[in-house]
Amino acid sequence: MTGQTLLFTILAAIVAIGLSLLFYFYNSKKKRSKHWIIFSVLRFLSLFSLFLLLINPKLETLELSTEKPNLVVAVDNSSSIAYFNEEENVRSFLQQIKDHQELQEKFKVDYYSFGSEIKKVDTLSFTENKTEITPLFDNLTEIYAEQVTPTILITDGNQTYGEDYLFTAKQYPQDLYAVAVGDTTFYSDLKIERVNVNKYAYLNNKFPVEVFLNYTGDKAITKEVKIELGNTKVFSKKLSFSKEKNSEILQLHLPANRVGLLSYTITAETIENEKNTNNNTKKFLVEVIDEKTNVLILSSFLHPDLGAFKKAIESNQQREASIKLISDFKESLLDYQLVLLYQPTSAFKSVFDQIRKEKLNSLIVTGTKTDYQFLNKSQDFFRKEIFTQLEEFQPSYHSGYSSFQQPDIQFSSFPPLKDNFGDVAFKTAPQVLLYQNINGVKTNLPIIATTEENQQKTGFLFGANTWKWRAKSYVQQKSYETYDDFFGKIIQYLSSNQRRERLTVDAQAFYNYGDKISILAGYFDKNYTFDDRAKLQISLQEKETEKTYQYPFILQSYSYGVNLNQLQPGTYTYKVTVEEENIQKTGSFTIVDFEVEKQFLNTNLDKLQKISEENVSFLSQGTALLTQLVESKNYQSVQKSAVKKSSLIDWKILLAIIIVCLSAEWFLRKYKGLI
Numbered sequence: 309m310t311g312q313t314l315l316f317t318i319l320a321a322i323v324a325i326g327l328s329l330l331f332y333f334y335n336s337k338k339k340r341s342k343h344w345i346i347f348s349v350l351r352f353l354s355l356f357s358l359f360l361l362l363i364n365p366k367l368e369t370l371e372l373s374t375e376k377p378n379l380v381v382a383v384d385n386s387s388s389i390a391y392f393n394e395e396e397n398v399r400s401f402l403q404q405i406k407d408h409q410e411l412q413e414k415f416k417v418d419y420y421s422f423g424s425e426i427k428k429v430d431t432l433s434f435t436e437n438k439t440e441i442t443p444l445f446d447n448l449t450e451i452y453a454e455q456v457t458p459t460i461l462i463t464d465g466n467q468t469y470g471e472d473y474l475f476t477a478k479q480y481p482q483d484l485y486a487v488a489v490g491d492t493t494f495y496s497d498l499k500i501e502r503v504n505v506n507k508y509a510y511l512n513n514k515f516p517v518e519v520f521l522n523y524t525g526d527k528a529i530t531k532e533v534k535i536e537l538g539n540t541k542v543f544s545k546k547l548s549f550s551k552e553k554n555s556e557i558l559q560l561h562l563p564a565n566r567v568g569l570l571s572y573t574i575t576a577e578t579i580e581n582e583k584n585t586n587n588n589t590k591k592f593l594v595e596v597i598d599e600k601t602n603v604l605i606l607s608s609f610l611h612p613d614l615g616a617f618k619k620a621i622e623s624n625q626q627r628e629a630s631i632k633l634i635s636d637f638k639e640s641l642l643d644y645q646l647v648l649l650y651q652p653t654s655a656f657k658s659v660f661d662q663i664r665k666e667k668l669n670s671l672i673v674t675g676t677k678t679d680y681q682f683l684n685k686s687q688d689f690f691r692k693e694i695f696t697q698l699e700e701f702q703p704s705y706h707s708g709y710s711s712f713q714q715p716d717i718q719f720s721s722f723p724p725l726k727d728n729f730g731d732v733a734f735k736t737a738p739q740v741l742l743y744q745n746i747n748g749v750k751t752n753l754p755i756i757a758t759t760e761e762n763q764q765k766t767g768f769l770f771g772a773n774t775w776k777w778r779a780k781s782y783v784q785q786k787s788y789e790t791y792d793d794f795f796g797k798i799i800q801y802l803s804s805n806q807r808r809e810r811l812t813v814d815a816q817a818f819y820n821y822g823d824k825i826s827i828l829a830g831y832f833d834k835n836y837t838f839d840d841r842a843k844l845q846i847s848l849q850e851k852e853t854e855k856t857y858q859y860p861f862i863l864q865s866y867s868y869g870v871n872l873n874q875l876q877p878g879t880y881t882y883k884v885t886v887e888e889e890n891i892q893k894t895g896s897f898t899i900v901d902f903e904v905e906k907q908f909l910n911t912n913l914d915k916l917q918k919i920s921e922e923n924v925s926f927l928s929q930g931t932a933l934l935t936q937l938v939e940s941k942n943y944q945s946v947q948k949s950a951v952k953k954s955s956l957i958d959w960k961i962l963l964a965i966i967i968v969c970l971s972a973e974w975f976l977r978k979y980k981g982l983i
Contacts, residue, residue: 313365320359328352350973357966369952377456377943379415380482381405382444383432384463384489386423388908390434392490394927398462399432401487401930405460410938414945420444424469437823439466441473445480456943458483460933461920464490465912477919483942485933486920490911496525498549498579499587507817508625509596514561517592519574521556523549531577533558537570564596569817569898584908591900593818601627601803602643606659607650608634609677616775617648621799623792634659641668646803651772652686653679660686667764669802675772676726689738689759689766693730700724701744701771703755709741710838711758712801713814713828713867717790720745722780725755725771732770736761741798744770758801767802811891813884818898825872825899829861829884831891843887844868851879877901 328351383402389395402419405411419429422444423436441463448459459482467473477484501520509515521533527550534544542563547556562572576588603621605614614631621629632639634655641647641662648671649656663670664687674683680694703719719742731753738757743750758767781791814828827846833839844861857875861868861884877899885892916924925933937943 313363316363317360317365320363321356324352324355324359327355347973347976350969350976354966354969354973357962357969361962361966364955366953366955371952373948375946375948376414376416377458377945378452379411379417379937379943380420380448380452380457380459381417381429382420382422382448382459382461382463383429384423384439385421385432385434386436386439386468387434388439388464388466388468389489392464392911394464394489395432395434397927398434398489401462401927402429402432404930405934408934408938411934414938414943420448437821438469439463440470441467442471442476445473445476449481452482456482458485458937458943460485460487461916462487462489463916464488464908465916466908474915474919480919484920484923485937486916486924487930487933488911488913488916488924488926492911492913495583495910496523496527496579497582497584497587498523498525498529498531498576499584500574500576500590501555503574503590503592505592505594506625507593507595509564509594510600510625511564511567511596514563515594517558517560517562519558519560521547521549521558521576523554523556525549525554525579526551529579531579533574533576535560535562536573536575542572564594567596569593569595571898571900593898593900595817597626601645601799603627603629603646603648603799603803604641604644605629605631605648605650606634606637606652606656607631608653608655609651611650611675611772612775613673613675613772614650616778617650617795619788620778620792620795623788624796627796627799627803642666645669645805646671646799648673651675651678652683653677654682657682657686667762669765669805671767671769671798671802673769673772673774674727676728677772678728680728680730687766688735690732690734690768692728692732695729697729698726699729699746700726701746701751701753701755703742704745704750706740706743708838709739710830710832711739711741711760712797712812713830714741714794714797717781717794718784721784723773723776725773727771734759738768756798758798763805765802765804767798809893811884811886811893813893813895815882815895815897818900820900821877825875827870827872827882827884828864829868829870829893831868831886842868842889845885845887846870847883847885848872848875848880849882850876851881853878875899 328348331348331351381402383398389398405417411417421427421429421432422439422441424438424440425436426444426447448457459480461484463486465486465488499522501522503520504518506515517535519533523529528548529550530546530548532544532546535542543560545558547558549556564570571591571593574590574592578585578588582588605617607614610633618629618631621627630644634653637659641659646669647659647663649659650673652660652672652674662668672683672687674680674692676698680692684691684694702724703722705716705719707716734757736759738754738759740754740757742755744753744755745751753770754768755770756768758765760766778788778791778795782788785791810832812830814830819825829844831839831842831844840863846859846861848857848859849855859870859872861870879896879898881894881896883892883894913924
């Protein structure tokens with residue numbers, strides 16, 4: 309309580325005493341009650357309590373609490389634990405932790421599981437098909453940054469996805485106790501570590517294949533590595549390994565002799581008494597196609613955008629882009645499926661004439677050097693006001709775009725584009741994917757839009773310097789893939805002459821077993837507007853067993869999706885139908901039998917020792933580890949004190965005192981006949 313509040317409280321008491329005495333004692337003696345002392349006390353308590361409520365002093369109380377240290381138990385929930393037949397032992401150790409009374413009294417224990425994702429443990433399935441450990445340490449560091457939190461890590465130490473966890477674990481600020489799961493015995497092993505191959509190949513061409521093989525063992529061996537297409541051997545070679553020469557990179561080219569999805573099997577001959585033979589075989593698929601999309605990029609000057617366009621287009625092997633200067637261009641446009649016109653000027657007149665005559669697909673890209681007076685006359689899609697002033701604007705994603713499925717790839721964080729100032733008026737409303745955002749205000753002016761009329765498709769990109777978008781995407785994603793896929797969808801849509809369909813299905817030709825398997829679909833009404841009222845269903849049939857499955861699609865914003873992670877390896881045909889509509893799409897895909905979690909022969913004991921500074925135990929030594937934690941003096945409960953401030957106005961008892969005193973005074977005065 310402050311000095312000022314104390315002074316006010318004393319004054320309140322004096323005033324309350326004065327008023328009470330004035331009312332009862334200093335009245336004329338004839339009217340004074342012989343019980344004036346009792347009445348004065350009651351009146352004093354009422355007035356003083358009321359004055360205290362008005363002053364509302366703050367009262368401070370000291371509260372003591374005991375805070376136990378945290379103990380984090382992080383458990384590997386991937387399928388490799390089940391592969392080592394250790395799932396029951398892990399569950400038993402967890403139950404031992406939960407039943408250890410001294411441990412529970414000393415620590416506040418939190419349980420987490422990790423694999424393909426990190427979550428609080430409720431049940432363990434040991435079915436997750438990926439092991440990513442690095443995010444575990446990042447998340448725990450953030451959650452327990454200011455607290456003492458020893459951590460028990462229960463894992464086989466084998467990571468199958470993401471960044472190597474060694475560095476992150478070494479930077480982890482808490483004491484780390486690793487519990488090794490699995491077999492630590494050394495076995496000789498020959499395995500196929502990785503296969504690099506393009507997803508697509510072209511008919512009558514050869515496609516490259518790169519195979520990485522590793523050998524663990526002391527003896528020198530020579531084994532055959534072969535590649536088969538179905539039952540036909542297409543390649544074989546004898547390779548030699550030893551303790552010193554324990555790896556080999558096999559580089560070869562295979563012919564693409566027929567169109568379709570081809571399934572190849574790479575097999576490394578097993579060695580004597582080899583324990584893990586799952587990693588001696590690996591499958592890969594290649595889709596052979598007999599057509600290629602040719603894109604022509606025309607410009608009157610060189611610009612970094614041109615190179616970015618070419619790189620993004622050719623990121624898909626089915627496409628090829630050629631950059632030509634308009635001053636040197638003498639070819640026919642009929643050799644190309646799409647023409648990209650970069651900042652056209654009057655020199656493009658013959659090109660626009662041919663596009664109009666032949667109804668060719670095109671993508672018009674504008675910028676600061678665009679001749680808008682010429683462009684307004686040369687095409688019938690839009691008109692732009694002509695000003696010499698320039699402006700910059702950033703993209704704003706439009707989720708209602710329906711020509712093809714395109715998620716938001718953080719467009720709003722992309723650098724601004726530059727173009728001439730002025731409104732754009734379209735003759736027919738286009739489909740807009742990105743709008744202009746000027747100084748944080750979203751406008752109705754498009755950056756990227758498309759139109760489709762009489763099977764002729766035209767795209768518009770208003771603004772130069774999109775090469776900066778590709779660079780920004782690389783900074784965000786550590787890869788050009790996300791941006792190239794986005795731009796590739798624009799190219800794919802514009803270069804296709806297929807009639808637009810009301811039902812579209814986005815499914816890959818093949819998936820690796822254990823990866824996320826999902827199929828997206830889009831459904832549009834007769835005006836080609838996305839329809840979110842439809843009920844879509846997919847019917848599947850496995851080719852070999854002829855077993856059938858049916859799943860409904862779930863509405864996901866502006867698309868429909870279905871998760872098929874539960875499917876086993878095999879080739880499936882599918883049919884997507886729309887309820888109460890005579891519309892369907894069919895296709896097929898293959899799930900490749902490859903489980904990365906089964907590729908490890910034993911526990912990665914060496915790495916576990918490095919990250920835990922030799923604090924490595926085995927499941928059989930769990931009791932000793934728990935005893936060590938209980939007896940350690942490094943982890944002690946901390947008594948904390950906190951000053952709690954409370955306002956007197958929150959005291960309900962004070963209100964009760966006022967009511968009781970006033971009521972008692974009134975009843976006594978009534979009883980004595982003073983009222």
